[in-house]
Amino acid sequence: VRVRAKVVRYNPSIMDRNWIHIQDGTGSEGTHDLLVTSQDEANVGQIVIVEGIIATDIDLGAGYSYVVVMEKAKVTVEQDSEKAIL
Numbered sequence: 126v127r128v129r130a131k132v133v134r135y136n137p138s139i140m141d142r143n144w145i146h147i148q149d150g151t152g153s154e155g156t157h158d159l160l161v162t163s164q165d166e167a168n169v170g171q172i173v174i175v176e177g178i179i180a181t182d183i184d185l186g187a188g189y190s191y192v193v194v195m196e197k198a199k200v201t202v203e204q205d206s207e208k209a210i211l
Contacts (some may be wrong), residue, residue: 149160163197179194
């Protein structure tokens with residue numbers, strides 16, 4: 126799956142991967158983030174194109190469970206993405 130979205134949260138190097146929360150303008154409050162795991166880096170505010178494998182009903186334990194996660198994603202940052210409008 127490929128998605129163009131804005132990075133709203135970034136947590137590096139947890140469980141040997143980077144955790145990127147993105148929003149593409151769809152969904153409603155509380156359900157509009159998509160969690161992406163990747164070896165690639167990103168910065169909050171950047172517009173990115175992420176392409177990866179969708180997994181559902183992921184339970185990592187310790188209260189961390191997700192309905193949908195994009196895993197092993199390739200992240201491409203759009204040039205001048207901090208100025209782009211989503």
